[in-house]
Amino acid sequence: MSLFDAPKPVRVEIKGHELHCVICRHNGFHRHQAKLERAGLFTSDWMDPRAICYECDHCGYLHWFMPQ
Numbered sequence: 001m002s003l004f005d006a007p008k009p010v011r012v013e014i015k016g017h018e019l020h021c022v023i024c025r026h027n028g029f030h031r032h033q034a035k036l037e038r039a040g041l042f043t044s045d046w047m048d049p050r051a052i053c054y055e056c057d058h059c060g061y062l063h064w065f066m067p068q
């Protein structure tokens with residue numbers, strides 16, 4: 001069961017490369033934006049607390065990206 005309510009998986013491309021799950025090689029993901037400080041993961045001053053994560057539709061692994 002997903003932590004998030006996002007029923008429709010999407011394909012993701014990162015700088016011209018299609019994203020495949022590092023665990024199961026699936027290519028359908030659910031996109032989420034998270035504030036890391038509210039999630040309790042990071043509190044560094046230099047880091048933008050917002051991040052994008054893609055949840056694998058197959059195994060649930062989260063792939064995190066910082067905005068560029």
Ligand SMILES: [Zn+2]
Pocket residue numbers: 021022023024025026056057058059060061
């Ligand atoms: Zn996966």
